[in-house]
Amino acid sequence: MTLPEHLFDYEAHLAACARGDRQALQRLYQQEGPRLYGVLLRLVREPAVAEDLLHDAFLRIWAGAGSFDAQRGSARGWIFSVTRHLALNDLRKRQRDAPQSVLLEEVGEGLEASLQSTRIYQCLEQLPSERRACILHAYVDGFSHAEIAAKLGAPLGTVKGWVKRSLVALRECLG
Amino acid sequence: MNDEHDGAQDELDTLAAEYVLGTLAAGPRTEVEQRLGHDAELRAAVDAWEQRLEPLGALAPAQAPSAGLWRRIERSLGQSTAPDSTSWWNRLALWRGLSAAGLAATLILGALLLIREVPVSTPSYLVVLVAPLDKSPGWVIQASDQQSIRLIPLGVVEVPQDKALQFWTKGKDWQAPVSLGLVKPGQTLQVPLDSLPPLESEQLFELTLEGPNGSATGKPTGPIQFIGRAVKVL
Structure with missing residues (x-):
């Protein structure tokens, strides 16, 4: 059901959604649903x-398809961001009680093979391991500063500083 | 001065980065989302961070959501059973194109007055039904009072043998469209509206292609052939 990314025209599908083509939304769902669900499950755990x-997210994609602006990034990235930020909003509002009750496998120290060719992988590799963990726990697991601090057993203020400095380092490395 | 400017730049970039990373608390997150609507600089910084970090999304393994979820999404979009039956009253894109129909209505009314022998009793509402794709006008609806309307063809449209054109309307606050019956191509149809609320501006009308006896569900299911909304004619 899921095509390789380069064979699927995300932008054309968004444009069709904006014209009211519900089948285009369904194809987007078939194409991206599993990936997005995986991302959401990782973030919210339930x-x-x-x-x-x-x-x-799909209601929002449907309603917002007309406002998608290719100048601002890829259509696939837009769909991903819309979905991910819904989860982050939900997480930050709910204040998860038990970040440690992890149902899924943790992000390991070694990053997945699929990432190895990417620039961000090389940049993350240059960070000290605890700072790399901050970035991954925040982005992939949706952890707050406090949750990262609890997870790593580090003081909250230290974690906040690590996150900030890691972001600065990443920006310099990624450009 | 420069340092100050750089400082502010850095602050904005850090805010954008923490927003995308996800570490902002609920309050600041909401503030950022509100600013994104009007703050182009912040938007550009957020967009850049989205692109920088997006590859990390691949770290979450894809998982199949439950089989019924698409149906649930579809239900939320509006009732629909057949795959090709996007609720026309939800098709925002279509309505954008129809603002031109207001102008068309005026022009066609003028044309009707000049070239057709339509009984003219100063209609108070007029609807031009246009083809959704090329916006070419196909029918005019004339309402001289609020209790009945006349559907007047502007030409003969072809309908497949095993299909029928069904006429629908939906007022602004109605839950769903109401059938006004089947329409024969090329024929004027008079429809009493006495069981419906009075006509109003912006009220929607459409003709869809349905089975020979009309839609089985009582709601439009087939493709839209012509669509338009009521404009008040002074």
């Missing part, structure tokens, strides 16, 4: 919540 968010 299948029912992840499905609610995926539902909301």
